Amino acid sequence: MTFWSAIVLIVAILAITEMVKSRHRARHGITRDHLGSETLTDSRDAQREIEDLRERIKVLERIATEGNTLDARETQRISAEIEALRDKQAD
The missing domain is CATH 1.20.5 (Single alpha-helices involved in coiled-coils or other helix-helix interfaces)
Incomplete structure (x- = not known):
């Protein structure tokens, strides 16, 4: 595995992780504003x-x-x- 393919793989894993976390928060009524503050709706x-x-x-x-x-x-x-x-x- 080359250095650049490892970087791409790490970025893809981080992006998928963030997507899964945001879906989980949305299911439980937690929203985040543009400043990063989380509120429960x-x-x-x-x-x-x-x-x-x-x-x-x-x-x-x-x-x-x-x-x-x-x-x-x-x-x-x-x-x-x-x-x-x-x-x-x-x-």
Whole structure:
């Protein structure tokens, strides 16, 4: 084994070890910020936040699709006609 292949092997082992350690920490709710400080997060809070985000996405999807249905377009067209008739009456 040459010197450089030994260096590559050592670096690969260190990288795999760090990856395994970070996965283990993540499973147990331990997070690390950019300064290296570790904090324990509550998994119930994370689950609650995920559920809130999913609910928000459902609402946004409903808002985005409601305006594009045929019924919504027809309602908008009728509403515009009614407003145009009201404007003609006011004149």
